[in-house]
Amino acid sequence: MSKRRRKVLPKEPVHCEIETLSHDGRGIARAEGKTQFVDGALPGETVMAKMVGTRSRFDELRTTEVLNAAPERQQPPCDFADLCGGCSLQHMSADAQIRFKENTLREHFAHFGGIEPEHWVAPMRSPDSLGYRRKARLGVRYVKARESVLVGFREKRNSFLTDIDRCVVLDPRIGERIQPLRELLHGMVAFDRIAQVEVACGDDLAAMVFRNMDELVPEDRDKLIAFGQAHDLHIYLQPKGPDTVHRIWPESRGRDDERLTYRMDEFDLTMAFHPMDFTQVNAGINRDMVHRAVEWLDVQPGERVLDLFCGLGNFTLPLARKGAQVVGVEGDEAMVVRGRENARLNQLSNVEFFGADLHGDFTGQSWAKEGFDKILIDPPRSGAEDICKYLTAFGANRIVYVSCNPATLARDAGVMVQNGYRLVQAGVMDMFPHTTHVESIALFERKAR
Structure with a gap:
């Protein structure tokens, strides 16, 4: 043939x-x-x-x-914007980017849900459009023809890595160290056996997690440690799956010691996380987003509040600070553990964390039987269509839905409206400036009977 x-x-x-x-x-x-x-x-x-x-x-x-x-x-702020797939809108002004994202959400509501909020709230602008990104996965590739190591994001619409030496959207603790990182990897014995580098930044510390495909020789470990010392970075290795991640600099005193932190001063909270945990990439937008979600729910002391897909407690603990009895539910058991850890760290006793399959009907779980006054839901890109079908069983008066995918938000909003809720207000949040990623938030209220 x-x-x-x-x-x-x-x-x-x-x-x-x-x-x-x-x-x-x-x-x-x-x-x-x-x-x-x-x-x-x-x-x-x-x-x-x-x-x-x-x-x-x-x-x-x-x-x-x-x-x-x-x-x-506008002139892109990055020299590599035309080729690098990490950003796609750097040639567009900030105001135009926001309008584009708001129009995207409007079109999805109309197309998938056939609905529109009663009120559009002003878009939430990012305090910083550069140096904002605190989490990323950097590809690593040795190019034999050039005898050099590349580190960065894929080129637009292909699998090649972009040849960059810095990244202006990454937190400067990472973005300004791409070239030294390339030189480090090129000088290692395992120069062609490092697959990727996960990066994570807290308020005070930053970390790099190296995916080493083979066990490193002592000389390579020493070079990584020296790099961490020179650039004030925590250094981790990941020889196999996520469970094998461990810190080599500073020397770890145990898994519970391997933490970064970020503050939410409005709620007097310190949030601890492992570099491989999911956290929001934009600290400024995250603070504003949590403030808006708590404000919209209007939680009162003594109310019962449910936080679905709660992660490490990013919304759960601020809600608990308002005096409510809060239940955080997560499908990832590691995040359940992290949520409990953060509740202890912040001396909060009015919050509980549970693990559950959030793709099925969990209304019969012991923690769900008393119902809830308010609900917050922050699902993955696939949304929460099945969950939205039976949220009415909890009797909540208000539901705040935080979304990273306007298509599934619009679809799920249609389900909510069919099941007795009004879409009161919605708006976009510029979590990822210079990209087409649309983060949004919506408030639903139970219709009067």
């Missing part, structure tokens, strides 16, 4: 008139009835763009020259 020949793409750039933006931030043009998705182009612009891929129904292109710039265009 003969192999299908790959279509040869034209080498010369083509002329594109950009009409609008796709939800992934690419300009949309038309050519002879065919849709063109153009990286790096904005609505109203005329650009020259090189073809990088083609399908039967659409072509994919990358802008090479802007002939007529839109007012929203």
